Amino acid sequence: MGKPRNTHLDTLSLHAGARPDPATGARATPIYQSASFVFDDSDHAAALFDMARPGHVYSRISNPTCAVLEERIAALEGGVGGIATASGQAALHLALVTLLSAGSHIVASRALYGGSHNLLDYTLPRFGIETTFVDARDIDGWRAAIRPETRLLFGETLGNPGLDVLDIPRVAALAHEHGLPLLVDSTFTTPYLMQPFAHGADLVFHSATKFLSGHGVVIGGLLVDSGQFDWNAKPARGKFPTLTEPYRGFHDMVFTEESTTGAFLLRARREGIRDFGACMAPFTAFQILQGIETLPLRMARHVENTRKVVAFLAAHPVVATVGYPELDTHPDRALAQRLLPQGCGAVFSFELKGTRAQGRQFIESLRLFSHLANVGDAKSLVIHPASTTHFRMSADELARAGIAEGTIRLSIGLEHPDDLIEDLSRALYAAGKAA
């Protein structure tokens, strides 16, 4: 009997969770575009509703196409399972509401996607959940912000927009010291560049709209549980009653008794998806699966192109700074070499010398780069964060998040790098002339 070996990421990207359709033999994962699924008999129906048999009942709760995607992302991340959601925001919301209640507190990195910041800073306080924002690099700041009612630490693998590299091993160790899980937004890196669970993170979510899909045609999110966090053990014991105490909303189920490793996902599906309802459509899951099949190939090319564009911009006289963690000038270069040896993704920001008007001229002079609010597309994208994604922030908040008036964010696509550099060169020339 030969010693088994682990299946590689490239292979899992194509196969994990899927098998030829048992009904038709279809090799591609079918789109099970059905709201509900027929029961064998009354006992089968009752058992499905009672979670005494596995299977699908209603596509808000689970769907066969979505389930393939959920297994695939869990396999790629090295987790125990996942849940597909209507958007990345829905995945974040699902993680939070599964663990937190009114009175709970979050400690989060200040360098967050604007949508995440909106939810934490403006919306959740209305429901009694507060967040303290800290500098992602300041481990003492993380520590000082933890309160008795803190239930979660949260950051992005690469912070938005300055690409602060989250020191997951240190922040996770701090979280675990206090009996808290670490939730990580891994949208910018994908499992191709980093698997946060291997560094100590407990929960991961993605906006699957971005690199996982690559095509930019759907909105979707994925929440993955490592199964590593022990919700019952000291010092976590007593902090997470949604998982460790009987749930009246599901036959007094105690989720940690039902499954040692899957308690979080059981509650998230049996309550969060059931009641808040932000599920993924099967057609969306199918589209994301198509994207993931080529994730390793695309990410390698994204990084290769980005390195060339970063080198070009860093040497350009009209560019003040480029924020990419592989550059000597980035404060997290050493950490990036350790945690992200295959590259720091394809989204980064740079600052133009000159006025805001010159920035506008730059963006409007680009021909290949599309001016829009998204990242991680196969096509290259550009945006001005201060006036769009982060426009609700005060000047002070913007500064603390590392965003200046002249900051421009690029998402480097899969075009030929010479064509991208030519486009940028022309736009930089136009910006320079607008002075």
Added chain:
Amino acid sequence: MHLTVAGREVYAYAGARPRVHSQRTIIFVHGAANDHGVWAWQSRYFAHHGFNVLAVDLPGHGRSEGEALASVEAVADWILALQDAAAAERASLVGHSLGALAVLECAARHPERVEKIALTGPAVPMTVSDELMDAARHNDHAAYEMINGWSFSAARQLGGNAVPGFWMTGNSMRLMERTPPGVLAADLAACHAYANGLAAAAAVLCPALLITGARDLMAPPRNAQALIASLADVRVVELARSGHALMAEEPDAVLDALRTFL
């Protein structure tokens, strides 16, 4: 629920149902470096269909205190002590792998206390390769990787879980990683050393069900043939697509076989 067995606190999943004296009792016993959760899709069903269920965490596993028991015979006697603690005069016993051997031995030792036995993924003898044993003794992660690689059929290594959203091999790996150091080695050593399987089978008086996986590399069905021949009242269900992780790979088929038998 929590019980005290041999002076130590033991956890047993009961499906959030109180014990009903008039109901029959089923005790589920997991295998090496596992816990009660491997029976999730069988234990809950029976608990909610008129049975008292005790899906145990063996000592040193899951939520149960103590050290892992050193032999199959010790696990068999512990099961009887559990029955005493739960005030279950008689019970049907369902075991997987190491748990299957313990159930077999318990039925042979205490026929008056056992109604029926169901053995999933059994083999007699249940030998453990030197490579796996050595890795387990050193608490080397490679031991978990070997078990995972050999426990799931080739097709299931890539998923296709009946349970929506769960990655079977990832879940299995995480469960094993949670066991304290030394537990896997103790469990495997108990399996390897157990020499009384065929004699125990010959002494079993109650009906027995064997559920085997045609693609089981840990306990291939051919290694259960002598066991089958030694049991007086036996029926066999072989799951054509399953490996050793039968309850995860074919949860409905295992449940249906148990429903028919129990």
